[in-house]
Amino acid sequence: MAYRIEVAFKRGARDKRGARIAANAVRLLRVPVRSVQIRKVYKINAILARGEAAQLKRVLADSVVERSALGRLAPPRFDWMIEVGLKPGVTDNEGNTARVALQDALRRDMNGDVFTAKQYFLTGRLMSRDDAIRLGRHMLANPLIHDIRVFSRDEWISSIFDDAVPAICEKRAPDIAECCLAGSDEDLARISGARYLSCS
Numbered sequence: 001m002a003y004r005i006e007v008a009f010k011r012g013a014r015d016k017r018g019a020r021i022a023a024n025a026v027r028l029l030r031v032p033v034r035s036v037q038i039r040k041v042y043k044i045n046a047i048l049a050r051g052e053a054a055q056l057k058r059v060l061a062d063s064v065v066e067r068s069a070l071g072r073l074a075p076p077r078f079d080w081m082i083e084v085g086l087k088p089g090v091t092d093n094e095g096n097t098a099r100v101a102l103q104d105a106l107r108r109d110m111n112g113d114v115f116t117a118k119q120y121f122l123t124g125r126l127m128s129r130d131d132a133i134r135l136g137r138h139m140l141a142n143p144l145i146h147d148i149r150v151f152s153r154d155e156w157i158s159s160i161f162d163d164a165v166p167a168i169c170e171k172r173a174p175d176i177a178e179c180c181l182a183g184s185d186e187d188l189a190r191i192s193g194a195r196y197l198s199c200s
Contacts (some may be wrong), residue, residue: 002163003053005060006073006119007040013065021120024139031135032126037076039119041085042098045165046112059105060098071161078121080132081156083149084141085117088166092116115165 009015018036025031042060044053053070061068075081086092095114103110120140122132129150136148147166151159179191 001045001047002165003044003046003048003056004071004161004163005042005044005053005057005068006071007042007061007066007068008037008073008076010065010067018120021139022122025135029135029138031131032124033135034123037078037121039073039121041083041117041119042095043115043117043163043165044102044110044112045115045167046110048110052106055105056102059102075153075156076121078123078153079125080122080127080129080153081151082120082122082132082136082140083117083151084120084136084146085115085166087145087147088168090145113165113167115167 015037018038021038022033022036025033025036040060044056048056057068057070067073092113092115095116098116099110099112099114102114118140120136122135124131129152132150133148136150137143141148181188181191183191
């Protein structure tokens with residue numbers, strides 16, 4: 001079972017990184033952003049005892065400036081939201097660090113993984129969906145390793161609660177074929193063009 005925990009700044013705490021993103025979006029990309037609020041999303045793919053999820057929710061937030069919730073926090077005022085998470089199979093260093101911290105808090109091995117994502121809540125009445133996509137691709141994420149999802153306010157509020165984790169669950173054995181490498185350079189070039197080679 002996966003548990004979703006969201007962490008955001010408390011009301012009145014300044015989101016300096018969000019302010020910097022908003023300024024750079026206007027200056028570098030000419031995207032009409034007025035403000036950006038960032039939230040962290042943790043998805044814990046593990047079996048937890050009763051009450052442990054609430055305990056971990058407190059561990060993941062800085063109680064001085066942050067608040068957290070199991071599931072979703074109430075959204076701030078926004079026009080567009082961009083969610084950025086790692087693609088399946090990409091090492092989640094922040095998630096691995098969080099897993100170690102959570103295991104220390106529980107004083108046991110969780111026998112599971114922690115996956116992270118970030119949400120960027122944007123205000124800007126003149127922004128379009130294309131503006132949000134461009135901001136996500138060119139400033140907030142690397143499309144080679146990140147999945148980027150864009151929601152309007154109405155789409156986000158009406159969307160289904162998402163607790164899916166970007167894990168690779170397929171257990172099928174890889175296909176293996178033998179190739180004779182004793183041919184000519186032309187034969188080797190043809191083999192190389194027809195398939196990717198993994199030589200050991």
